[in-house]
Amino acid sequence: MEEEKRTVRAVERALDVLLCFVSGHEWGLTEIAGRVGLHKSTVHRLLATLEDKGFVIRDAATEKYRLGLSVLELSANLSRSDDPSVVLLPEMERLRDELNETVSLYVRDRAERVRIQAVQSMQAIRRVATVGARLPLSVGASSKVLLAFAxxxxxxxxLSDAAWPSNLERAAFGKQLDDIVAAGYATSFEEREPGAAAVSAPIFNRSGKLVAALSVSGPSNRLTPDRMHEYAPAIIESAHRMGTILG
Structure with missing residues (x-):
């Protein structure tokens, strides 16, 4: 039993090392050790094993690590038939062309939201959405949708997590989520960063389960509160179509 626990712990640590590359292209040994909270000697052994299996590559010149070809080989075998980021892309492009703003797709991962797909606006001044970005659930239109309809x-x-921001009163935030459920969509205006605004609607599959949040974002001087409310019906309709596509 003890040997089994050690084996699982080693796997968890190796996966934690790999997950560092979600937020960065390359990392040094000391940087990875700091991010995963492990001693450098332990991380060095993990990296040596991952390098041997082709999951990471070490640059001899910079002594930094980056992802290896084994990751690409695994991703090539992902099922595309039920991947929302692939299946819903044509509808996202249609909505982008209709509203001419950046369209993103978010899913919840524990206490964070993750952008799994994005279609950039064609306008010169636009919101650039990075796929793979992780953001807190405490702020932003899509965060509120993922919580309100969960x-x-x-x-x-x-809401009861100790990591919840102390400047956000839980009861008031919960009331805001109830209002979002009643409206069917959420908005945010310069909540996460100055000059940015977004409106988001939930995507449900045919069984009524929340799958993702569809978000339209842009500069706040263009995506004003009035404009967001004007766009909301089109976004809700698009989210409904996406749910039908997902089945």
Whole structure:
């Protein structure tokens, strides 16, 4: 039993090392050790194993690590038939062309939201959305959608988490989520960063399960509160079509 626990812990640590590359192209040994909270000697052994299996590559000149070809080989075998980031891309492009703003798709991963797909606006001044970006659930239109329409236990767990920002009153935020459910969409105006605004609607599959949040974002001087409310019906309709596509 003890040997089994050690094996699982080693796998978790190796996966933590790989997950560092979600937020960076390359990392040094000391940087990775700091991010995963492990001693450098432990991380060095993990990296040596991952390098041997082709999951990371070490640059001899810079002594930094980056992802290896084994990651690409695995991703090539992902099922594309039920991947929302692939299946919903044509509808996202259609919505982008209709509203001429950046369109993003978010899913919840524990206490964060992750952008899994984005279609950039064609306008010269636009919101540039990075696929793979992780953001907190405490701020932003899509975050509020992912919490508002989540199962009650999920919302309660996130709002009661000790990591919840102290400047956000939980009861008031919960009331805001109730209002979002009633409206069917959420907006944010310069909440996460100055000059940015977004409007988001939930995507449900045919069984009524929340799958993702569809978001349209842009500069706040163009995507004003009035304009966001004007766009909301089109975004809700597009989200409904996406749910039908997903089945």
């Amino acid at each position: 199962e009650p236990g999920v919302r309660a767990a996130v």
